Each structure stands twice: as C-alpha cells, then as structure tokens.
Amino acid sequence: MERIEAIKTIVESLKIELVICNIGFPSRELYQVKDSSTNFYMLGSMGMASSIGLGLAMAQKRKVVVFDGDGSVLMNLGSLVTIYNQKPENLILVVLDNECYGSTGSQCTYASTVDLSKVADAVGFQEKFFFSDDIDFQPVLNAEGPVFVHVKVKPGNADVPVIPMKPDEIKERFIKEVQEK
C-alpha cells in the first residue's frame, strides 16, 4: 500500500476527529487527499507530531488522530512513554511506517530491524492495531485510547504540490475549528 492510499482510507472514515499531521510529504499528501479545518499540518519540528497530539487530546474532548512516521517516532521515542502514562482516551497514534526517511530521499531507518509494534507493546499500550494491506479503521475509532496503530506502507512519495497555506492560516483555522465547536 502506498502511504497516500493509507492516509486516504483513514481520513475517509473520519468525521469530526481532529488530525495532527507530520511534517513533509505526509502533510502534503493529506492536504491533497482531503483538506479540512480539522487538519493541522506540521511544516517543521520533526518528531513532535505525537507530542502535539497528546497535548491537544488532553486539552479538549474531541478525538485526535495523529499521523506520524517511523523516522519521526524514533526521533521522539520518549513520547510513547509519556502517552502511555497520561492515558488519553481520545488519542489515536497512527505510525505510517515505510522504514525510511521518505521526505529526504528514502534513507533507511532502524524500523526495518526494530518492530515498532513490539516497542508499543513493551511500553504497555493496551490497544494496538497492525495493518499492511487493507485498513479497517472503524474498530480503531471504537477503541478506547490511547491507541497505537502501526501501518506498513511502501517507501516513496506521491507527486503532490506543497501546501499553499501559511503557518498562521493553518493555525488560526484549526484553533477556530477546535475552540468554536
């Protein structure tokens, strides 16, 4: 499965959930597949997706879906420990694992030799899902968080343009969506 297909399948099953999307091509692919005021696109701060998602989940009641990557999870592994300890019921962490740093030229990550599902298991996550072919996201949405979703995808990026929104626009639209509904 291509990463953009995985993103498409997941966002098609979302309604009012809030989305934090990782820096680089994942955000560009999400923007292309389905732009929405419920999306927050990261343009920098690699590694911070799961942390931003945790803070957002703890600050309000709506469900939060984070699109993270293998390289960026490895950059902030401590975040898994904090998420586990804080136990946000409304947080779903999706790791789109292509075993490489896709936005910088597909250099390998250690996710090819270290199984990130096992890492989540060792940390203590109770709700875990693994997908490699088809994704059925409804059971994920029904599970009580924090939920760890490991999705194996092919390396490579879709041919999609950069996001035309400015950082302030992304932020202000998202805050309005979160705080006025």
Added chain:
Amino acid sequence: MESSQAVYEALKEVGINFIVSLPCVNLGKVMELVECDPEIIHVPVTREEEGFGICAGAYLGGKKPAILMQNSGLGNSVNVLASLYELYHLPILMVMSHRGTEGEFMNAQVPMGKATPRVLEALEIPYYNPKTPEDAFEVIKNAWNQAQSNGTPVGILLDISYW
C-alpha cells in the same frame, strides 16, 4: 513572599492551566505546588523538546501552557522553538532554573549556563531575569501577557541566587 510560592502564585494569577515539567532541584517546590493543584493539568515529560510539543497541542486545544525546566533543556529544544513556536507564532511561558550562574557548585553546569542567554537571543525569545520573589511575581504575570499578545515564547531565568 517565598521564592517558589511567588512563581506559583504568578502562574495562577494569569490563569496558566497546563504545565509540563522536567525537574531541577531548585524547581522542586514549584513542581509540588503545581502537582497538587486540581485546576492545573501537570504532565511530567521525558525531554524538554517533547514538552514544548505537548504544550503547543494544549494551546491549540485552548489551554494556557507553561514549561518548568532547567536551562540545560533549552539546548534540547532549539528546533522546536524555531520551527514550531516561531513559525506558527505560538505562546508559552518558559520558567527556567538557570544553573551555572553565580553560586553554582557544579562546574559541569557552567558551559550551558553561559550559553543560555545567547541561545535565547539567537532565537529572538524575550526573557527576564527577576532577582527577588516580588520581582518574579510581577515579571511572570507580564510575561504571559506578552507571550499571548505577541504569539511568542517568553523566558524567565531564575538564577541560583534567586532561590
């Protein structure tokens, strides 16, 4: 006013209701006060950079965030401060125990202690250095207002002699 109490009271006064922390021996009492406060969500974190990410999400969700940290953690957080906070104009109050200042008993703290103000300057983060609890109370209150109105992190450096 007692030094830790002054910091805590100022955080309360401006309505800070979401705090992440990594310990410093000098911040111990502030952390206890925060932990016991039911109006504040307190999240101990594994690394300062992670804490800044969490606070950014909490701000998007409507909270008023602060971080309690040792100045050494500033070094762990340079990229998140630039490419998340500066880029999106996000506010946060950074309450930092400034080790390596006058009276420091550990030589190892001195290099990062010296670098700290210049790292803040390089990031164009405004910071203050209150010397007494009365001073800290006023400065911290104003600092949050500055952070919120300008969409920027604001640093409070608390020297060893402050405590």
